[in-house]
Amino acid sequence: MICCAICGFISWQWYSKSHPEHGVFILDSEQCRFENDTIKINGHISNKSRxxxxxxxxxxxxxxSSHWLIINASGVDKQxxxxxKRATLAARRECGESK
Structure with a gap:
């Protein structure tokens, strides 16, 4: 019982860190940046993205370092x-072609 509670707590911490409630996401041609009150992430979208x-x-x-960032459709406008999604698919395609 205690082991399940510890695993649940660790999973919740990972999920809440990867799925922020608010922030600013800037997508440039090859670089992206995310900022909110607690975290700042700079880098490029990897082929591990889905x-x-x-x-x-x-x-x-x-x-x-590398970070997971989960963005829901309900959190941003449709466009x-x-x-x-297009940038994510392009990053996956580019990495597949370079192999």
Missing amino acids: AYQRSVWLYIEGFT SFVRL
Whole structure:
């Protein structure tokens, strides 16, 4: 019982760190940046990123560290979400072609 509670707590911490409630996401051609009160992430979208119907799971690789960032469609306007999905798919395609 205690082990399940500890695993649940650790999972919740990871999810809440990867899925912020607010912030600013700036998408440039190859670079992206996310900032809010607690975290600042700079880097490029990795091929590990995934685009789903209602969410995008970004794996952002920076110079010193990498971060997961989950963005739901309900959190941004429709056009911005489509652009983010396209950038994610382009990053996956570019990495597949370079192998």
